[in-house]
Amino acid sequence: MRLRLWLALAALAGIGTAAAGIGYLHSQGIAPRTLAPYIAKRSSGHNDLITGSGAWVARTLTGLDRGADEPSALPALALGAQPRPAPEAQGMPRHVSTVEELRAAMAAAQPGDVITLAPGNYLVRKKALEARTAGSAAQPIVVRAQHPGSVMIDVTTLEGIVVAGPYWRFENLGLRGVCRNHGDCDHAFHVVGGAHHFTALNNTLVDFNAHFKINGWRGQFPDHGRIEGNTLRNDVARRTRSPVTPIDLVAANDWLIRGNLIADFVKLGGDGISYGAFAKGAGARTVFERNVVLCEQRLRAARGLRVGLSLGGGGTGKPYCRDGRCITEQEEGVIRNNLIASCSDVGIYVNSGARSRIVHNTLLDTAGIDVRFPESSADIEGNLVDGGIRSRNGGQLRSQDNLATPVGLLYLGVHPQRGHFIAPASLDLRWDGEAERRAVSESTPDLCGKARPAQAAYGAFEDFEACLAPR
Known part of the structure; x- marks a missing residue:
């Protein structure tokens, strides 16, 4: 007894x-x-x-x-690069069929030129392609393939295309890093200095450390950029100490990053920390909207931390900050209507991001949302978060009307937010029953591009089937 x-x-x-x-x-x-x-x-x-x-x-x-550590098949999405071409560009046609012709056409480009690559494979070696002349608002310079999937540019240089002139647009292209040493294939696009009003539409970029690198140079900043409807992924984990972040945006203002598919950005070297996309360096008014971010869709790794989207990233050295100080890393940044899933760390991270708005996102299989440091302030509203919402190190947040999971339940293997969907692990995100709803006063198109009703579902979408590509 x-x-x-x-x-x-x-x-x-x-x-x-x-x-x-x-x-x-x-x-x-x-x-x-x-x-x-x-x-x-x-x-x-x-x-x-x-x-x-x-x-x-x-x-x-x-x-x-x-849960189960198994890669899942990705349903065909109507987000990211699509088989339909971007709208036909109007201007002076220039046709090229070799890398040498492409390099020459870009060097001699004038406002309104539309440089179209013939179908085939192109190899960039020894030196990046350069876009340095200036287009204009009325007559941008366009580099394109007529049909998505018809052109693949293999890159063996540190950077595939360096864009330093304003008003360049790239569409329907494929770029692939083919360096044996992953540190030698850093960027598909490096957008730098005076390259304001850069646009990338409907491109597929594979196997780079930072598919898009954007930063200032000598007091000029590539503001007002747009990255829309692209697929950014890696087919293998990156064995490098270099930063691994498919969209690495530093010190530029007024960028729109919309409708992209960002997947599999695993970093095995260095600190092992990687991000799907971040905006930092004392920039302002970056908008991340209607993106699908899958930190680990096909790739899995035992080590390393993978974060979905971030305002502030891991911080910036003062010489690279727009104001030379980086008192705040990002001001008035917006993260809305995104699906973020399968991340070994948080889905959304705000680091010294002042007056941030995080609205109507769906986070599944992530550690939730973090707002960090006294310089950070964030309005967090209408999100569906499979994880917690927290502030730390003095971060200020106003969390209002979200569906989130108390962290204590995660230690018991309880995930109530996943229960809203038929099979979230395989991204079958049809509602299992009726969606929970909330009143909204301002409405932006949801993840699938559909208008929200006055009583909107929590999270990024009303009906996920509207996000699937037509069969």
Whole structure:
């Protein structure tokens, strides 16, 4: 009898300790998937028992939070690059069929030129293609393929296309990094200095560290850019110490990043931290809307942290900041109507982002939303978050009318927000029953481009089937 009593008391003490631990982790907003790597790291390098126990705990926590570690097939989406071409460009036609002809046409380009590549494969080596002359608002310079999928530009240089002149537009192209050393294929596009009003439409960019790199140069900044309807992905994890971020936007203002598919940006070298896209460097008014961001769609990696979208990223060195100080990394940034999924860290991260708006996003299989540091302030409204919403290190947030999951439930393997959908792990995001709804006073098109009703569903979309490509 006495033994049974002692066993019961020990069990109760263990349960009490576990409950207290979960309570503390809940109060700090620490999700299991972000605790697991810390435990694995702290237990490594000891004897086999400690190392093995730490690895088991880390795997268990990750499994409770993330579920099955299996890649899923992606349904055909009406977002990202599409087989239909971008609208026909009007201007002076210039036809090229070799890299040399393309390089010469770009060097001699005049406002209104439409440079069309003949179908085929092109190899860029030794030196990047350059777009340095100026187009105009009325007559941009266009580089395009007539039909998506008909042109593939293989890149063996650090940068595929350097854009330094204003009013250039690139559409329907394929660019692929083919460097054996991943550090040698950094960017498909480097948009720099005076390259304001850059546009990229309906391109497919594969196997780069930062598919788009945007930054200032010598006091000029490439403002008013647009990246719309592109597919950015990597077919293999990047073995590099260089930053891995498909859209790496630094110090530029007024960019619109809309309707893109961003997937599989796993970084195996260096600190192992990667982002789907960020805007930082004391820029302002970046809008991320109607994008699908899948941190790990086909690629899986045991190590490293993958973040979906960010205002502020990991911060910026002062020499690269627009104001030379970076008191704030981003002002008046907007993240709205995006689907973000399968991230080993948070889906949305605000780092020194002042007056940010995070509205009507759907986050699945992420650690939620983080707002960090006193310079950050964020209005967070109408989101469906499979994870927590938290501020830390003095971040200021106003969280109003969201569907989120208390972090403590994640340690029990409970994910109520996933229950809204038929099969979220395979991105079958049809509603399982009636969608929960909320009144909205301002309405923007949802993820699928459809108008929202006055009583709108929480999260990014009304009907996910409207986001699927026509069969």
